[in-house]
Amino acid sequence: MDGVGIVTTRFYEWSQCLHLESGAHLGPLTIAYETYGELNAAGNNAILVLHALTGNAHIAGRNFPDERYPGWWDPLVGPGRALDTRRYFIVCANVLGSCYGTTGPASINPATGKPYGMDFPAITIRDMVRAQKILLDYLGVKRLVAAIGGSMGGMQVLEWGFLYPQMLDAIIPIATCGRTTPMQIAFHHVQREAIYADPDWQGGNYYGTAGPRRGLALARQIGIITYKSDPSWNMKFGRNLVDPRKYFQLEGQFEVESYLAYQGRKLVDRFDANSYLYLTKAVDLHDVSQGRGNYNEVWRDFPCPCLGIGISSDFLFPPYQVQEIVRMINDSGGHARYAEIDSPYGHDAFLIEFNQLAAIIQPFLKELRPDLAA
Template sequence: MDLERSVGIVETKTATLGDLRLDNGSVLSPTVIAYETYGTLSPEKDNAILICHALSGDAHAAGYLSSSDKRPGWWDDYVGPGKSFDTNQFFIISSNVIGGCKGSSGPMSINPVSGKPYGSSFPFVSIKDMVEAQKLLIDSFGIQKLFCVAGGSMGGMQALQWSISYPDFLTNCIILASSPEHSAMQIAFNEVGRQAILSDPNWNNGLYEDNASPRKGLALARMVGHITYLSDDKMREKFGRNPPRGNLLNSDFAVGSYLIYQGESFVDRFDANSYIYVTKALDHFSLGKGQELTKALSPAQCRFLIISYSSDWLYPPAQSREIVKSLEAADKRVFYVELNTKEGHDSFLLPNSKQEDVINGFLKMPVDE
């Protein structure tokens, strides 16, 4: 464990909040949100930053959950004392989305009517619903305005939604490797993953038990998804056409063995129903294109930082530039950076000194500039 510039040992907490009326008319009652906080909320409560996670992320963005924990939170390189999201200056909040499976209300939650897990009877949730649930959490702290909302990939969609759902509530918005809506190709990859789960013999219409869940289908879904997170150059550099270590029972190539490992390890930390719910929320999120997008973003009042990555073919830079163009057309304050990387979509999660500098500079820049 490396505690240098770390927030140290942290605890994931849960907040039981009020009723939440979802986009589809259903009411989530109660609304439970898992979250972590780092740093100290100022007496004026004006230094809070909300971190939004990507598809398979959770509330554990930084630090360690115990003294024996070997891996820190998913964005530990950027959250902590002296880091981009400096906990010496800011109060950082990271929460798990509703519909997920890491402590917030979702398919694994107990239905108060039946006394059993909701499973596939859990109501559909949208990106907007995720933001509404986050707003309940932020309100519980007595915070009147967020200094910033930041997130990558699906987290970027949440941040973008924040800027128009609550335009008076945030000063800054940081969006990394994201999009105003999914393309047909992006929907297609998610659909293949969902079909892998639905085709698993243990699917049982989403009403499966823990000891008989659609593990194989979920593993295959993760394998497909993981391919899209990397770049061709990175996969070539890391695996080439090399054979796997050990025997050839599972794959003839190292990259196949790697994907099998990723799939099998994923099923131990994620739920198949949640995978379906969250990917559907991603696919249904749409702020439009061109003039439609400009109109959708017109309520925003905050300052924006948009970051894209040259090697990201899942959320290519062109989609980030769509957001930038529409924000400029709507006369919003926006800064755009395309970073030259070779890691693909995962670039926003990985250490990058240029990314650190860009985020640092943006957050330290006087708001009126």
């Protein structure tokens, strides 16, 4: 059989309150997740996959037979694939603050009986990781072969290494950084502004209405630009026009423009604008040195082996940022190595270049845990 077939998204209801990094409390929590493969008796063959900004727990297979596309990392997950379900128990959970089943701003606030909206507390990458730890405890996972993910997922990977190193054989951060840069924050800032500026956002109390469709679509369009690259746009669109007869009209469009508009509309149909605000903010707050001391020194005695993966054409998370993590871990006496995806696709390459990812990840995982036979 190819791939993992039909999978079901499950929901773990946790009746307690999570103490957030901000000091606030949030609970009870629902955590949406999917698993693939079987947990072994020792509970030590799990791999945790962490998703990016608008991602979800559905990384592989289909939730129903005629689902149009399989999960977002499908080519990497399944029998014989890099994340081999004959060998590993794969887990992915929708992050805290998102809108794919895990508690977020669109969830009902038990204190009011209405959606949280902007009463949802600010959450951080560490909060996401703590929620995942609660889920893994529930699932009986004692040890992770690896935590792996790209972009915001890679930030969670790093925080896993700081918060629960004793539980990990290794971390695999991809196309990410140890702390977000002002340029990344700037790009998120304008995306949030696009949502805030939409009158239909209504201070975040738009549930039951259409909501800030235009603002969220614009935010997404800005985001999409940062996930691509100059060469990938050139290859895909060049200067092709939608309608050459409208060349000299303000409303005339190049194909790249109608593509962006399409991508904007597509996100609006599947994502919550307030979640977009909270998750981009969580990314902006990401800094592994926050509350831990000097950024250059926190990697001292970082106990997790690390395989950092960069993307050659990524201008949002340039390769130097992953290289920097690897260098600082090694300079601090740890064990890290670097691999690079050679791709014209920019930041998005971690969702595209499956063959290169598999060739980098698969041997590393086997080397880590030769005891886990298929």
